[in-house]
Amino acid sequence: MGMPKCDANYVALSPIQFLERTANIHPERIAVVHGPRRRTWREVYDRSRLLASALLRHGLKRGDCVSVMLSNTPENLECFHGIPMSGLVINPLNTRLDAQNVDFCLRHAGCKLLIVDTEFSDIVSEALSRMRPEERPFIVDVDDDQCDPKLRGKKLGSMSYEELLARGDPSYQEAPPADEWDALALCYTSGTTADPKGVVLHHRGSYLNAMNNAVTWGMQQHPVYLWTLPMFHCCGWCFPWTITMLAGTHVCLRKVDGARVFDLISEHMVTHMCGAPIIMSALLAQPGPRTWTHSLKMMTAASAPPAPVIAGMYKLGIDITHVYGLTEVFGPVTVCEWKSEWDKLPV
Amino acid sequence: MGMPKCDANYVALSPIQFLERTANIHPERIAVVHGPRRRTWREVYDRSRLLASALLRHGLKRGDCVSVMLSNTPENLECFHGIPMSGLVINPLNTRLDAQNVDFCLRHAGCKLLIVDTEFSDIVSEALSRMRPEERPFIVDVDDDQCDPKLRGKKLGSMSYEELLARGDPSYQEAPPADEWDALALCYTSGTTADPKGVVLHHRGSYLNAMNNAVTWGMQQHPVYLWTLPMFHCCGWCFPWTITMLAGTHVCLRKVDGARVFDLISEHMVTHMCGAPIIMSALLAQPGPRTWTHSLKMMTAASAPPAPVIAGMYKLGIDITHVYGLTEVFGPVTVCEWKSEWDKLPV
Numbered sequence: 025m026g027m028p029k030c031d032a033n034y035v036a037l038s039p040i041q042f043l044e045r046t047a048n049i050h051p052e053r054i055a056v057v058h059g060p061r062r063r064t065w066r067e068v069y070d071r072s073r074l075l076a077s078a079l080l081r082h083g084l085k086r087g088d089c090v091s092v093m094l095s096n097t098p099e100n101l102e103c104f105h106g107i108p109m110s111g112l113v114i115n116p117l118n119t120r121l122d123a124q125n126v127d128f129c130l131r132h133a134g135c136k137l138l139i140v141d142t143e144f145s146d147i148v149s150e151a152l153s154r155m156r157p158e159e160r161p162f163i164v165d166v167d168d169d170q171c172d173p174k175l176r177g178k179k180l181g182s183m184s185y186e187e188l189l190a191r192g193d194p195s196y197q198e199a200p201p202a203d204e205w206d207a208l209a210l211c212y213t214s215g216t217t218a219d220p221k222g223v224v225l226h227h228r229g230s231y232l233n234a235m236n237n238a239v240t241w242g243m244q245q246h247p248v249y250l251w252t253l254p255m256f257h258c259c260g261w262c263f264p265w266t267i268t269m270l271a272g273t274h275v276c277l278r279k280v281d282g283a284r285v286f287d288l289i290s291e292h293m294v295t296h297m298c299g300a301p302i303i304m305s306a307l308l309a310q311p312g313p314r315t316w317t318h319s320l321k322m323m324t325a326a327s328a329p330p331a332p333v334i335a336g337m338y339k340l341g342i343d344i345t346h347v348y349g350l351t352e353v354f355g356p357v358t359v360c361e362w363k364s365e366w367d368k369l370p371v
Numbered sequence: 372m373g374m375p376k377c378d379a380n381y382v383a384l385s386p387i388q389f390l391e392r393t394a395n396i397h398p399e400r401i402a403v404v405h406g407p408r409r410r411t412w413r414e415v416y417d418r419s420r421l422l423a424s425a426l427l428r429h430g431l432k433r434g435d436c437v438s439v440m441l442s443n444t445p446e447n448l449e450c451f452h453g454i455p456m457s458g459l460v461i462n463p464l465n466t467r468l469d470a471q472n473v474d475f476c477l478r479h480a481g482c483k484l485l486i487v488d489t490e491f492s493d494i495v496s497e498a499l500s501r502m503r504p505e506e507r508p509f510i511v512d513v514d515d516d517q518c519d520p521k522l523r524g525k526k527l528g529s530m531s532y533e534e535l536l537a538r539g540d541p542s543y544q545e546a547p548p549a550d551e552w553d554a555l556a557l558c559y560t561s562g563t564t565a566d567p568k569g570v571v572l573h574h575r576g577s578y579l580n581a582m583n584n585a586v587t588w589g590m591q592q593h594p595v596y597l598w599t600l601p602m603f604h605c606c607g608w609c610f611p612w613t614i615t616m617l618a619g620t621h622v623c624l625r626k627v628d629g630a631r632v633f634d635l636i637s638e639h640m641v642t643h644m645c646g647a648p649i650i651m652s653a654l655l656a657q658p659g660p661r662t663w664t665h666s667l668k669m670m671t672a673a674s675a676p677p678a679p680v681i682a683g684m685y686k687l688g689i690d691i692t693h694v695y696g697l698t699e700v701f702g703p704v705t706v707c708e709w710k711s712e713w714d715k716l717p718v
Binding site (some may be wrong): 362 | 582585591592708710711
């Protein structure tokens with residue numbers, strides 16, 4: 025197998041292209057919702073470019089790794105755009121890792137800068153204490169007012185996320201990578217066997233799977249997507265880019281709680297969400313009838329949900345799409361594609 | 372700009388991959404309708420593989436050009452799959468060209484084999500008479516019983532399309548091209564200035580635009596697509612592959628006639644169609660109310676349709692998407708993306 029030829033007008037496939045397009049066409053649409061906070065696509069684009077340029081001004085170089093230990097917040101969404109926008113590699117850390125594993129990932133990734141939510145200060149602090157001073161990344165804190173006050177920890181670094189952005193260049197103009205096979209993300213599978221294994225995702229694959237998500241689900245423009253899936257989980261199955269491509273709205277959620285999910289579905293007319301089977305169980309455990317009348321779709325992975333769960337979800341007006349995938353293949357890669365004749369079969 | 376790197380598991384992007392997937396998942400679904408004729412996805416896949424292997428057995432080599440002068444028929448659809456499937460290049464000729472231009476295209480393309488519908492026998496015969504014997508391609512005739520008897524001409528060659536297929540290998544297994552930048556199609560712009568200009572389309576771009584069509588239109592699985600757009604027009608804007616990818620149904624149509632289009636929309640519950648503004652005029656000129664109750668979408672290119680045309684189409688239950696493109700960019704490349712706030716504006 026030879027190297028592919030490259031024509032004179034080669035433009036790399038990259039999911040970072042979606043944000044500029046959406047911000048240009050739909051600048052005033054709501055891009056992200058987090059508690060009472062709202063940001064438009066223009067704002068998300070501007071802030072992502074500030075982040076990208078601030079990281080470069082901080083001294084990071086193309087290919088350097090920026091780790092994030094963040095909940096499903098607007099800052100995390102900006103990181104999925106702004107970090108690769110500047111040619112850096114995002115390393116989304118599983119927020120459930122213990123200090124030993126965080127330490128391992130940071131060192132293995134060669135992390136230069138870590139953006140961390142104060143909810144995870146204790147674990148990260150312990151991880152940093154295990155590292156030699158010269159190994160430790162520069163720390164940027166996200167202190168989120170939507171965090172449960174009981175969980176909100178202390179700041180670890182000398183710079184907040186907003187202070188980092190303030191150092192960015194508002195006129196920074198991102199460019200697609202010179203090569204679409206360049207690394208975009210480094211995701212660690214959470215080691216059930218020994219240490220976590222690092223998986224490098226490239227721009228090309230992330231672009232293609234972001235498109236695949238839309239085609240597989242037959243998504244229209246302007247979906248309202250509820251973040252019941254952790255963004256750290258294989259780059260949120262590429263949905264940070266799919267929803268951005270479709271000029272949808274990202275509805276953030278720090279923690280899956282059945283009542284809160286019910287409220288958000290009703291309030292924002294959520295059309296799509298993803299998650300493990302345990303998310304469905306949380307919804308089914310909610311007392312009382314659903315509080316919305318529209319239908320929505322949920323993509324679930326892992327083992328096939330049992331019939332009673334599917335039946336329960338349909339009763340909630342939630343249509344289930346069953347997929348399977350791996351971090352190594354950018355998230356969902358096989359789908360249980362519905363056949364019309366199955367409509368006639370019992371649950 | 373360097374050449375892109377290529378990873379060890381490189382698989383070329385190519386629209387020929389869609390047919391195998393759809394035939395495997397939905398073998399018994401109706402793939403194509405032409406008058407009373409119906410073919411399933413299994414049959415279209417099998418026949419496309421027969422075509423691919425028959426062309427190779429005929430002596431054609433990877434990169435050779437096969438021209439088609441065909442109406443919107445099942446054979447034409449098979450050509451858009453079977454010809455590139457074997458590494459050959461499809462050259463869809465504009466069926467409205469005169470003999471001089473057909474002659475030019477066949478010689479300029481270095482056409483080795485021409486598949487021609489007998490409706491165009493006279494023009495092609497005249498074109499061939501202008502060529503030296505050694506320049507003339509091998510002729511394969513399509514004699515379509517759905518052709519208006521008054522237009523059906525004589526066969527020009529010694530082999531029919533069905534005889535060609537009968538020489539194919541039923542066990543032939545296609546493979547994606549070694550390089551996604553390989554040529555897939557050669558389309559001639561119909562020279563308003565001097566001779567037609569040849570545009571080479573590659574597998575990568577055809578794949579990406581086939582995907583784009585689905586994303587732009589927010590298409591669901593199983594669309595019913597009416598061929599009001601000529602397939603020769605920039606590879607039917609990549610819809611031969613988009614509809615195949617979505618396991619939809621191609622409804623063939625040799626000639627746009629308002630009454631016939633009305634009938635087909637009703638009979639097959641058509642969901643999508645494309646075409647120039649003149650197609651809309653033909654529909655609006657139809658007497659009597661629409662004979663269907665479902666809504667459908669039409670993609671139209673060229674200049675923006677005037678307000679009365681848009682209003683008339685909405686009255687017919689047809690939602691208009693306005694695009695613009697060029698053969699050089701695989702068809703539609705810009706879209707008038709609807710903004711919610713426009714809903715409040717007058718027509």
